[in-house]
Amino acid sequence: MIPTIPQPRAIRAAYGAYVALFFIYLALPLTVVAVFAFNDSQFPSLPWEGFTWNWFFGDSDPMIGVFHDRAILGAIGTSVFVGVCVSALSVAVGTSNAFLFNRYQFRGRGVLYVLMLMPLVIPGIVLGISILVFSSTLANAAWDGLKWDIVALRPGLTLVVLGQFSFIATIATLVISARLQKFDRTLEEAAMNLGAGRLTAVRTVTLPFLAPALVGAFVVAFLMSFENFNTTLMLVGSDAPLTIAMFDRLKEGSTPLLNAVSLLLMLGSSLLALMMIAFQRRAT
Amino acid sequence: MRAQAKLGFILLLMPLLLWLTALIVIPHVDMFLISLRERVGVGEYATSTANYRTFLNEPLYLMTFARTAIMAVAATFITLLIAFPVSYYIAKMVKGRTQSALFLMCLVPFWVSELVRTFGWMILLRETGVFSSLLQWSGLVSGPVEMLYNDAAIMVGLVYTSMLFMVVPLVTTLESLDDSVIEAGYDLGGSGPSILREIIIPHATPGIVSGSIVVFMLSLGNYLTPTMLGGKDSLWFTELIYSQFIVRFNWELGAAFGFMLLILSSVIVWAMLRLTGQTLEKTMG
Numbered sequence: 338m339i340p341t342i343p344q345p346r347a348i349r350a351a352y353g354a355y356v357a358l359f360f361i362y363l364a365l366p367l368t369v370v371a372v373f374a375f376n377d378s379q380f381p382s383l384p385w386e387g388f389t390w391n392w393f394f395g396d397s398d399p400m401i402g403v404f405h406d407r408a409i410l411g412a413i414g415t416s417v418f419v420g421v422c423v424s425a426l427s428v429a430v431g432t433s434n435a436f437l438f439n440r441y442q443f444r445g446r447g448v449l450y451v452l453m454l455m456p457l458v459i460p461g462i463v464l465g466i467s468i469l470v471f472s473s474t475l476a477n478a479a480w481d482g483l484k485w486d487i488v489a490l491r492p493g494l495t496l497v498v499l500g501q502f503s504f505i506a507t508i509a510t511l512v513i514s515a516r517l518q519k520f521d522r523t524l525e526e527a528a529m530n531l532g533a534g535r536l537t538a539v540r541t542v543t544l545p546f547l548a549p550a551l552v553g554a555f556v557v558a559f560l561m562s563f564e565n566f567n568t569t570l571m572l573v574g575s576d577a578p579l580t581i582a583m584f585d586r587l588k589e590g591s592t593p594l595l596n597a598v599s600l601l602l603m604l605g606s607s608l609l610a611l612m613m614i615a616f617q618r619r620a621t
Numbered sequence: 622m623r624a625q626a627k628l629g630f631i632l633l634l635m636p637l638l639l640w641l642t643a644l645i646v647i648p649h650v651d652m653f654l655i656s657l658r659e660r661v662g663v664g665e666y667a668t669s670t671a672n673y674r675t676f677l678n679e680p681l682y683l684m685t686f687a688r689t690a691i692m693a694v695a696a697t698f699i700t701l702l703i704a705f706p707v708s709y710y711i712a713k714m715v716k717g718r719t720q721s722a723l724f725l726m727c728l729v730p731f732w733v734s735e736l737v738r739t740f741g742w743m744i745l746l747r748e749t750g751v752f753s754s755l756l757q758w759s760g761l762v763s764g765p766v767e768m769l770y771n772d773a774a775i776m777v778g779l780v781y782t783s784m785l786f787m788v789v790p791l792v793t794t795l796e797s798l799d800d801s802v803i804e805a806g807y808d809l810g811g812s813g814p815s816i817l818r819e820i821i822i823p824h825a826t827p828g829i830v831s832g833s834i835v836v837f838m839l840s841l842g843n844y845l846t847p848t849m850l851g852g853k854d855s856l857w858f859t860e861l862i863y864s865q866f867i868v869r870f871n872w873e874l875g876a877a878f879g880f881m882l883l884i885l886s887s888v889i890v891w892a893m894l895r896l897t898g899q900t901l902e903k904t905m906g
Contacts, residue, residue, distance in 0.1 A: 463879045503644040
């Protein structure tokens, strides 16, 4: 079926209706989450008790809004901190990997490339427990051998950052490699003919060309880190990032506070994604 | 100059090797070693396959393992069946602005956390939820209906959560199929189904494979959806791993479970690549 070949109208209409239904299915859960953030009730469910902003700005029991809930605000801060660390690490390592695979032919390149893709096909929870097991082996060895207590190797933010980095680095590498492959290397040679050293040429010619991919990789890495659950769950210590904090609340029973947080998350991530698209439009 | 290139090579190689060995290879080897350990006394361990024997001899563990695998495969199939017509519509039936708008609309739900999406389904499906209220209001049922906490709810959640990872690769491969090839199929007397079978699906195979691999991995390794949407009887294998590690503190058995999950996922991904003649580099890179 293709637009240039005529088809019976009934089939066309049915196809269109199916696609419309699909988009309703996509939108439905997010819409109800957003709508019930404004319900003036203790539970995010029908009946509708009237419109309220209290789940955002309320400051007294039983309706403490997002902006007055210390625990949730702290968790958002933790998530942002983890996200920035993971993104910065991933973009740095991703850029280095992209240059390595793009510029050098060496023995073992194919094997390393497949190994580099591996984190994408390892379940997140397995990545989490393997890092947990290994870090505690190291921590125990340091304690038994040298009587050093290395706090960074116990469940906590350092491990969360490393755990998320372990697979987000692959994605950053792929995003940056895709753009580096489109780069015309003669431009770098031209810069070197004009007297630039190799590093200067890369810094002034190649990196500006890569900028949209670097920003894109950073944003994607940040969003993935922010919403990661499985790997984080196994490595988290006392400072819970937002997804874990929300999960704990949800297990206790949900109030529309969680809807309000969710709505803010939706707005935040959409804004970030739109900014990234706008930036990439301008760059190309 | 030669020495400088070599230095550059080594400097670029270091981060990659450090990342892959310290965070991927050694932790997995260590996890495997721990899974082969049996506690024989206080702080005393012996090498044995006891943990794997426990896994094989306990019906609950094996059942959960098989159930998780079957449901993850089923979720992958359902996602593919739902996503394929939609992806074809986006790639071939509409053009220009409509096309990019529809594509963007597919992406939007996935910029928010999986937790929020699952939460949305809880609000819709639970006893006091939106669907139940609508049904009562319309007079179709007389009392509240509980649609949460069963396998169907898990399936709905899994399919919803992984939809994007099927749609994106499908749209990309279908877009690269030239319209004139499909027209030629019609000119040569092909019918809708035969063109789908002979032209469109073979062309879309790389997209189908990479989408299916990612969806399968996400479903198999999912913890949130089965925990939040599933009932008491709908145990998921990741929940067993979590409870061995965090609740029971039996890391040896937990590591064995983790290793079994890793083997299961590797075998199925490998089989999928093998059956369709694809490679990991081509489908993922």
